[in-house]
Amino acid sequence: xxxxxxxxxxxxxxxxxxxxxxxxxxxxxxxxxxxxxxxxxxxxxxxxxxxxxxxxxxxxxxxxxxxxxxxxxxxxxxxxxxxxxxxxxxxxxxxxxxxxxxxxxxxxxxxxxxxxxxxxxxxxxxxxxxxxxxxxxxxxxxxxxxxx
Amino acid sequence: xxxxxxxxxxxxxxxxxxxxxxxxxxxxxxxxxxxxxxxxxxxxxxxxxxxxxxxxxxxxxxxxxxxxxxxxxxxxxxxxxxxxxxxxxxxxxxxxxxxxxxxxxxxxxxxxxxxxxxxxxxxxxxxxxxxxxxxxxxxxxxxxxxxx
Amino acid sequence: xxxxxxxxxxxxxxxxxxxxxxxxxxxxxxxxxxxxxxxxxxxxxxxxxxxxxxxxxxxxxxxxxxxxxxxxxxxxxxxxxxxxxxxxxxxxxxxxxxxxxxxxxxxxxxxxx
Amino acid sequence: xxxxxxxxxxxxxxxxxxxxxxxxxxxxxxxxxxxxxxxxxxxxxxxxxxxxxxxxxxxxxxxxxxxxxxxxxxxxxxxxxxxxxxxxxxxxxxxxxxxxxxxxxxxxxxxxx
Ligand SMILES: Nc1ncnc2c1ncn2[C@@H]1O[C@H](COP(=O)(O)OP(=O)(O)O)[C@@H](O)[C@H]1O
Ligand SMILES: Nc1ncnc2c1ncn2[C@@H]1O[C@H](COP(=O)(O)OP(=O)(O)O)[C@@H](O)[C@H]1O
Numbered sequence: 001x002x003x004x005x006x007x008x009x010x011x012x013x014x015x016x017x018x019x020x021x022x023x024x025x026x027x028x029x030x031x032x033x034x035x036x037x038x039x040x041x042x043x044x045x046x047x048x049x050x051x052x053x054x055x056x057x058x059x060x061x062x063x064x065x066x067x068x069x070x071x072x073x074x075x076x077x078x079x080x081x082x083x084x085x086x087x088x089x090x091x092x093x094x095x096x097x098x099x100x101x102x103x104x105x106x107x108x109x110x111x112x113x114x115x116x117x118x119x120x121x122x123x124x125x126x127x128x129x130x131x132x133x134x135x136x137x138x139x140x141x142x143x144x145x146x147x148x
Numbered sequence: 149x150x151x152x153x154x155x156x157x158x159x160x161x162x163x164x165x166x167x168x169x170x171x172x173x174x175x176x177x178x179x180x181x182x183x184x185x186x187x188x189x190x191x192x193x194x195x196x197x198x199x200x201x202x203x204x205x206x207x208x209x210x211x212x213x214x215x216x217x218x219x220x221x222x223x224x225x226x227x228x229x230x231x232x233x234x235x236x237x238x239x240x241x242x243x244x245x246x247x248x249x250x251x252x253x254x255x256x257x258x259x260x261x262x263x264x265x266x267x268x269x270x271x272x273x274x275x276x277x278x279x280x281x282x283x284x285x286x287x288x289x290x291x292x293x294x295x296x
Numbered sequence: 297x298x299x300x301x302x303x304x305x306x307x308x309x310x311x312x313x314x315x316x317x318x319x320x321x322x323x324x325x326x327x328x329x330x331x332x333x334x335x336x337x338x339x340x341x342x343x344x345x346x347x348x349x350x351x352x353x354x355x356x357x358x359x360x361x362x363x364x365x366x367x368x369x370x371x372x373x374x375x376x377x378x379x380x381x382x383x384x385x386x387x388x389x390x391x392x393x394x395x396x397x398x399x400x401x402x403x404x405x406x407x408x409x
Numbered sequence: 410x411x412x413x414x415x416x417x418x419x420x421x422x423x424x425x426x427x428x429x430x431x432x433x434x435x436x437x438x439x440x441x442x443x444x445x446x447x448x449x450x451x452x453x454x455x456x457x458x459x460x461x462x463x464x465x466x467x468x469x470x471x472x473x474x475x476x477x478x479x480x481x482x483x484x485x486x487x488x489x490x491x492x493x494x495x496x497x498x499x500x501x502x503x504x505x506x507x508x509x510x511x512x513x514x515x516x517x518x519x520x521x522x
Contacts, residue, residue: 005162011155015319020175027171031164040381047352051318106360108353108389163432188494195465199431254473256466256502263501
């Protein structure tokens with residue numbers, strides 16, 4: 001298997017593209033030896049980042065563009081989700097669990113991204129946009145597989 | 149479901165990306181009411197185009213870039229696969245079934261693309277690259293589902 | 297996503313299949329609320345998630361919103377049959393601490409009275 | 410892709426699982442050729458495709474190449490158990506007209522003598 005690979009995916013801020021983005025990212029991540037459980041987690045992390053770009057970044061306006069970069073470096077997966085939307089005023093506050101600016105949301109997006117990555121970095125400037133970078137090593141032991 | 153959507157995917161000419169490209173394209177196409185059989189055929193068509201870009205366009209060199217555009221317009225799927233590789237001297241000849249410039253290949257790539265699309269367009273200039281455009285309407289009756 | 301709704305006495309039984317993400321959250325929310333709005337007898341909700349293969353925070357938000365709604369009216373909400381990967385997400389969100397789960401519809405329906 | 414090889418008399422039995430595309434075509438080709446090169450007794454090939462869920466022209470090329478090889482030595486090649494979507498691709502390529510298929514390994518192995 002190749003040790004370096006990077007794909008760039010660009011798509012409009014449509015809710016139907018959340019599913020497209022997570023499947024595409026997982027299909028790419030599958031080039032590393034991730035377990036099915038890992039890939040399910042990666043899908044959730046990517047969905048949360050893309051959902052935020054649509055819901056918060058572009059305020060549910062379908063005219064925005066979202067960029068997803070997925071990169072494999074040795075046995076590391078790097079996922080970057082970028083929007084050129086309204087940005088985040090207070091990143092520290094936004095990262096706190098259950099902190100949502102939307103009453104119909106739980107404020108768990110960043111929590112899931114954090115739980116399902118080794119590192120999470122959020123860069124944002126109000127009015128300019130947001131970039132979320134997640135990395136995950138495929139050797140790393142993940143959250144134990146779901147069980148009843 | 150949205151009636152217009154377009155995604156752009158850029159990736160290096162690595163054999164492992166053939167699988168990534170077909171899964172991503174099928175995940176996107178699934179936004180239309182294609183059957184599972186249709187999606188399987190779309191996967192093959194995309195794989196053939198991407199394989200050609202890698203094998204012929206870039207002569208198996210991993211340094212090339214391939215662009216895949218997938219677009220939904222009403223109930224039409226449009227797939228464009230582009231490389232900036234060596235191009236095709238004689239497009240008409242290349243399109244003939246079992247015409248391959250590679251003895252280990254069957255010359256069936258374009259045949260499958262043709263069978264699994266409503267329209268196939270090939271644009272190419274030697275030294276500059278190749279662009280393959282396939283369209284498929286999701287109302288259209290497809291090849292009958294495979295059966296024993 | 298597919299949704300099947302059935303009213304059994306004071307309980308709304310919602311059977312959901314497929315993926316619950318941003319693309320379907322609004323329509324799932326409206327379909328449930330429409331049923332709750334249209335029938336004053338309904339006090340409880342049982343959500344059968346046996347056919348759900350994906351959920352993320354957009355789906356959890358719908359569950360939490362409906363939980364809050366029935367709780368206000370003194371009713372209860374239960375989850376049934378979530379597959380392991382879906383159950384894990386619900387559990388991580390903390391929702392399982394307020395929305396009890398049951399192995400099958402019958403058990404949940406007996407509790408919802 | 411996973412490949413399991415077994416030699417039964419004059420027949421190489423290859424059980425393939427997974428997806429056969431450009432990414433695995435080279436390694437599949439070399440693995441089969443290595444076995445053919447290393448054992449002069451082998452005259453026939455039976456390919457069990459029961460576990461194959463995807464094939465495209467890169468995979469068909471490998472099949473055709475191995476068919477040509479055993480044909481030259483007077484041997485035969487057979488396909489076993491290709492699932493419907495995989496079988497359709499093989500059929501469209503015309504390969505089924507030269508590489509007969511059988512429902513199971515036993516029947517193919519009886520023919521390959
Ligand atoms: N891409 C983004 N653009 C603008 N604001 C964002 C973005 N992502 C997150 N935020 C802000 O951070 C907050 C917390 O995000 P998150 O943890 O995902 O919770 P939720 O999406 O449920 O609100 C959001 O409510 C929003 O205010
Ligand atoms: N992207 C491309 N760049 C350069 N040449 C190409 C490209 N696609 C196809 N060709 C040429 O067209 C021929 C026929 O292609 P195809 O029908 O896919 O058969 P095969 O890939 O099996 O050779 C190839 O052998 C090659 O010479």
